[in-house]
Amino acid sequence: MTADGTEQTRSAESAAAPSGRVVRVRIKRQEPLEPGQKKPAVRWEEFALPYQPLLNVHSLLMLIQRNPVNAAGKPTSAAVWEYNCLEGVCGSCGMVINGKGRLACTTLVDQLTQPITLEPMGTFPVVRDLVVDRTRLFDSFKKVKAWVPIDGTYPLGPGPKSAPDSQQERYLLSTCIACGICLEVCPNVGAQSPFVGAAAINQVRLFNEHPTGKMHADQRLQALMEEGGIAYCGNAQNCVQACPKGIPLTESIAAVNGQVNRLAWRKLFRK
Amino acid sequence: MPARPQVIIVGGGLAGLSAAIKIIERGLPIQLFSIVPVRRSHSVCAQGGINAAINQKGENDSPAKHFDETIFGGDFLANQQPVKDMCEAAPDIIFLLDRMGVPFNRTPEGNLDFRRFGGTMYSRTAFAGATTGQQLLYALDEQVRRGEDDGLVEKFEGWEFISVVRDDGGACKGIVAQHRTTLEIRAFPADVVILATGGCGLIFGKSTNSQVNTGTAASAVYRQGAIYANGEFIQVHPTAMAGEDKLRLMSESIRGEGGRVWTYKDGKPWYFLEEWYPAYGNLVPRDIATRAIFKICTELGLGIDGDNLVYLDISHLPDDLLEAKLGGVLDIYEKFTGLDPKNVPMRVFPAVHYSMGGLWVDYDQMTNIPGLFAVGEVDFQYHGANRLGANSLLSCIHGGFATGPKAVEYAQGLRTRVSDLPERQFRQEVSRRQEESDALFRQDGDENPYLLHKELGEWMTKNVTVIRYNDRLRETDQKIQELIARFRHIRLPDNHRVANQALFFTRELWNMLELARVITLGALRRNESRGAHYKPEFPERNDADWLHTTLARWTPEGPSFDREPVDLTYIPPRPRRYDVDSAAGVVQKAAAAPANDPTQASHLPARPATQPERATATRP
Numbered sequence: 001m002t003a004d005g006t007e008q009t010r011s012a013e014s015a016a017a018p019s020g021r022v023v024r025v026r027i028k029r030q031e032p033l034e035p036g037q038k039k040p041a042v043r044w045e046e047f048a049l050p051y052q053p054l055l056n057v058h059s060l061l062m063l064i065q066r067n068p069v070n071a072a073g074k075p076t077s078a079a080v081w082e083y084n085c086l087e088g089v090c091g092s093c094g095m096v097i098n099g100k101g102r103l104a105c106t107t108l109v110d111q112l113t114q115p116i117t118l119e120p121m122g123t124f125p126v127v128r129d130l131v132v133d134r135t136r137l138f139d140s141f142k143k144v145k146a147w148v149p150i151d152g153t154y155p156l157g158p159g160p161k162s163a164p165d166s167q168q169e170r171y172l173l174s175t176c177i178a179c180g181i182c183l184e185v186c187p188n189v190g191a192q193s194p195f196v197g198a199a200a201i202n203q204v205r206l207f208n209e210h211p212t213g214k215m216h217a218d219q220r221l222q223a224l225m226e227e228g229g230i231a232y233c234g235n236a237q238n239c240v241q242a243c244p245k246g247i248p249l250t251e252s253i254a255a256v257n258g259q260v261n262r263l264a265w266r267k268l269f270r271k
Numbered sequence: 272m273p274a275r276p277q278v279i280i281v282g283g284g285l286a287g288l289s290a291a292i293k294i295i296e297r298g299l300p301i302q303l304f305s306i307v308p309v310r311r312s313h314s315v316c317a318q319g320g321i322n323a324a325i326n327q328k329g330e331n332d333s334p335a336k337h338f339d340e341t342i343f344g345g346d347f348l349a350n351q352q353p354v355k356d357m358c359e360a361a362p363d364i365i366f367l368l369d370r371m372g373v374p375f376n377r378t379p380e381g382n383l384d385f386r387r388f389g390g391t392m393y394s395r396t397a398f399a400g401a402t403t404g405q406q407l408l409y410a411l412d413e414q415v416r417r418g419e420d421d422g423l424v425e426k427f428e429g430w431e432f433i434s435v436v437r438d439d440g441g442a443c444k445g446i447v448a449q450h451r452t453t454l455e456i457r458a459f460p461a462d463v464v465i466l467a468t469g470g471c472g473l474i475f476g477k478s479t480n481s482q483v484n485t486g487t488a489a490s491a492v493y494r495q496g497a498i499y500a501n502g503e504f505i506q507v508h509p510t511a512m513a514g515e516d517k518l519r520l521m522s523e524s525i526r527g528e529g530g531r532v533w534t535y536k537d538g539k540p541w542y543f544l545e546e547w548y549p550a551y552g553n554l555v556p557r558d559i560a561t562r563a564i565f566k567i568c569t570e571l572g573l574g575i576d577g578d579n580l581v582y583l584d585i586s587h588l589p590d591d592l593l594e595a596k597l598g599g600v601l602d603i604y605e606k607f608t609g610l611d612p613k614n615v616p617m618r619v620f621p622a623v624h625y626s627m628g629g630l631w632v633d634y635d636q637m638t639n640i641p642g643l644f645a646v647g648e649v650d651f652q653y654h655g656a657n658r659l660g661a662n663s664l665l666s667c668i669h670g671g672f673a674t675g676p677k678a679v680e681y682a683q684g685l686r687t688r689v690s691d692l693p694e695r696q697f698r699q700e701v702s703r704r705q706e707e708s709d710a711l712f713r714q715d716g717d718e719n720p721y722l723l724h725k726e727l728g729e730w731m732t733k734n735v736t737v738i739r740y741n742d743r744l745r746e747t748d749q750k751i752q753e754l755i756a757r758f759r760h761i762r763l764p765d766n767h768r769v770a771n772q773a774l775f776f777t778r779e780l781w782n783m784l785e786l787a788r789v790i791t792l793g794a795l796r797r798n799e800s801r802g803a804h805y806k807p808e809f810p811e812r813n814d815a816d817w818l819h820t821t822l823a824r825w826t827p828e829g830p831s832f833d834r835e836p837v838d839l840t841y842i843p844p845r846p847r848r849y850d851v852d853s854a855a856g857v858v859q860k861a862a863a864a865p866a867n868d869p870t871q872a873s874h875l876p877a878r879p880a881t882q883p884e885r886a887t888a889t890r891p
Contacts, residue, residue, distance in 0.1 A: 085482075171406070
C-alpha cells in the first residue's frame with residue numbers, strides 16, 4: 001500500500017495545474033467485497049486539486065465529484081462519503097483526516113499538512129471508500145434507553161422547572177451529533193469489543209440529569225453494568241480530546257461511573 | 272374487520288417524526304423511510320427557536336396576536352384556518368417538548384426563556400442556545416427510538432424514495448424506494464403514505480439547506496399527479512456567510528438578542544435597517560431585510576469594500592449572553608473564518624433558505640392524490656408569501672401532530688386493505704423504476720451531473736430569488752429546458768453498483784429541473800409583488816388579481832397553472848408595512864410592552880415613513 005502511495009505521489013506533481021497552488025489529497029479507496037472475496041481490495045488514490053483559501057475537506061471531495069480524474073490524469077470514480085449539513089451539526093461526515101478522527105466539513109485545508117490523507121473510520125464496518133456503517137452507535141442509544149419516558153403527547157401543562165445552570169449543562173451534553181469519532185479514537189471500541197463507548201455513556205448522564213429522566217436512572221445504569229458497559233472504559237481519554245463538539249466526555253464517564261458504583265452498592269445491600 | 276392499516280412515513284425530520292409519534296401512541300406500527308439516519312435530518316440545522324405565544328414575559332401576548340402577525344408577515348397568502356389552529360396549538364407543543372427533555376434556555380426563576388424574532392414586537396420564541404432545531408430533532412428522535420424499542424417503528428434508513436404506487440382508482444397504495452448501498456429497488460405497500468421530505472433549496476445550488484434538500488420526493492409525486500402550490504415563494508434569508516460548498520445560516524436570533532446590521536456610509540457606520548424601519552429595526556421580516564441588504568449592495572454600491580456583504584455586529588453584547596444564547600451559531604462562523612465574532616463584526620449576505628410553497632394539501636394535510644399526505648417544509652400550508660422566523664419548527668411539529676391522526680383516520684376508513692390488492696401494480700412500478708435506473712447507467716456523453724447542477728443553481732440564484740424581472744425569468748426557463756436536454760448526455764461519474772451516490776444525485780437532479788420550472792414559471796406568471804416575491808416592474812401587492820394560491824400540475828409539455836382563492840375567514844387583508852407598528856391589526860398592542868423596555872425599537876426617534884425596498888429599483 002505504501003509503495004503504491006509513494007508512486008502516486010510522484011505522479012501527482014506532474015499532474016499539478018500549470019499555474020496556481022494545488023492541494024494534494026490521498027484517499028483510501030475500498031470497494032465492497034465481491035462474492036468469494038475474503039479481504040476487500042484497498043488502494044490509495046491521489047488527487048491534485050486547485051487550491052482556494054478557506055476550503056474545507058468536503059469541498060475537496062466535491063471537486064472530485066465534478067471532475068473525477070486522479071493525480072495521474074486518469075479518469076476514476078468519484079469517491080463516496082457521507083455528508084449532509086456541512087456545518088458540523090448533523091454528524092454525517094466523520095472520517096480519519098491526516099490520521100485523526102474529524103469532520104470533513106469543519107476541517108479546513110489550511111489547517112492540514114499535505115498530502116492530506118482521508119480514510120474511513122476503521123472502528124466501523126466500511127461500506128465503500130469513506131462511508132461506514134454506524135448502526136452500532138445508534139443501537140447503543142437504544143440499549144441505554146436514551147429518552148425521557150413521557151406519559152403521552154396530550155396536554156399535561158408545563159414541564160418541570162429547571163435551573164439555568166443545569167439547563168446549560170444538559171444542553172452541552174445534548175449537542176452530541178453521533179458522528180462516531182469518540183468511538184473511532186477509543187482503543188477499547190472495535191469489531192472485537194462490545195464496549196458501547198463514550199457517546200452512549202454521555203447520553204446516560206444527560207438523561208439521568210433530567211428531572212423526569214432521573215426517575216428511570218437505574219434502567220440506564222443497569223445497561224451499563226452489562227456486557228460492553230462502562231467497565232470496558234480503559235480511561236485512555238482520547239474521546240474527550242477528539243470530540244468535535246467539545247463535550248466533556250471524560251467528566252460524563254466519571255459521573256456515570258460513580259452512579260453505577262452507587263447502584264452496585266445499593267443492590268449489594270438489598271440482597 | 273379489516274387488518275390494521277399499514278402506514279408509511281417518508282422523511283425523519285421534525286414533521287415526519289411528529290407524525291410518527293402521534294401514530295405509534297395509538298399503538299399502530301409505522302414504517303419510517305429516510306435517506307440519512309433520521310437524527311441527521313435537515314431540521315438539525317435550525318438555529319433560532321420556535322414560536323409560541325405563552326406570554327412568559329408579561330407582554331400581553333396571545334395566540335391571536337401570533338396568528339395575526341403570521342398572516343400579516345405572510346402578506347395574506349396563507350389560508351387562515353390552518354394558521355389559526357397552529358398558533359393556538361403552539362403553547363401546548365412547547366410544554367410537551369419541554370417534558371420530552373429539550374434543554375430550552377431558562378429564566379432565573381427556572382421558567383422557559385423567550386426571545387424576540389423578526390416580524391413581531393413580542394418575546395415569543397423559545398430556544399435552546401442557537402441550535403434549537405438540533406435539540407428538538409433529538410427529542411423527537413429519542414421518542415421514536417423508544418417506539419422502535421417497543422417494536423412499533425421499523426426504520427428504513429438509507430432507502431431513498433423514488434415514487435408512489437397508485438391503484439386503478441388513483442389512490443396512493445405505497446411507495447417504491449431504492450437502497451443507497453445495495454441499489455436494490457423495492458415496492459413497499461401501504462394504506463396511507465405521509466411525505467415529510469423537507470424543502471428544495473438545492474435547486475438554487477448553494478443555499479443554507481442540507482444536501483438532502485433537493486425537493487426530489489415532492490417533484491417525483493408532482494410528476495405523478497400531485498399539485499404543487501405557490502412554488503414561486505422562496506425565502507431568501509438576509510444573513511448567511513459565503514462558502515465554496517454552501518451558504519451557512521447566521522441565525523435571525525443574533526438580531527433577536529440585539530445584533531445590529533450596518534455598513535459604512537460617508538466613513539461612518541450606517542444602521543440602515545434601524546433608520547428605514549424605526550418600528551421593527553433589525554427585526555423586520557426576512558423578505559424586507561433581504562431586499563434592504565440588496566439595495567445597499569447592488570443599487571447603492573455600499574457593500575463592504577464594494578462586495579456583496581454587510582456587517583452583522585454583536586461585538587457590543589456581553590460575552591456571557593453570547594455564550595449562553597448564541598454559542599452554537601457563533602462557533603460555526605468562527606470555525607469557517609477563523610475570526611471571533613465577539614470581537615470582529617461578521618460579514619454576511621442573503622442566501623436561499625426556505626420554500627413557502629410546496630405540495631398542495633387540504634386542511635387534513637392530504638394532497639390531491641387520495642392516501643398521500645404531505646407535511647413540513649414540503650407542504651405549502653402555513654407561511655403564505657413569507658415565513659416568519661421560528662415559525663417553521665412550529666409548523667413542522669404542529670403539522671406532523673395534525674397529520675398523523677388524520678392519516679390513520681383516512682386509512683381506517685378504507686373498505687379494503689392494501690394487503691388485498693393484486694401485486695401487479697407494485698411489480699409494474701418497480702420494473703419501471705428499475706429500467707430508469709439502468710438507463711442512467713447506460714447513458715453515455717460528456718455531461719457531469721454535479722456541473723449541470725452548479726449551472727442550474729447559478730441561473731436560479733441570479734434570476735429567481737430576491738429581485739425578479741419577467742424577461743430574465745423567461746430566459747431562465749429556456750435555460751432549464753436546455754439543461755433538461757443536456758441531461759440525456761450525462762455520463763455517471765461512477766459506474767459501481769454499490770453505494771453509487773452519483774446515481775442518486777442524477778435522479779435528484781432530474782427532479783430538481785422539473786421543480787425549477789414550477790418555481791420560475793410561477794414567478795413569471797405572478798405580476799405583482801407580495802412577500803418574498805418582488806418584481807420592480809410590478810412593485811405593489813395586487814389583491815384584485817393575485818390574492819390566489821398558485822397551483823401547478825405536471826404535463827409532458829411543462830407545468831400547467833391554475834389558481835384557487837385564499838381562505839380569508841378571520842383577518843381581512845391590509846397594507847403590509849414595517850416602518851410603523853401596523854402589524855397588530857386585530858388587537859392594538861399599545862399596552863403590550865413595559866414602557867421602559869430598551870429593546871422596544873419604537874422608542875427610536877420617528878422618521879418619515881419610507882419603503883426603500885419598493886422604491887424605483889434601477890436594473891443593475
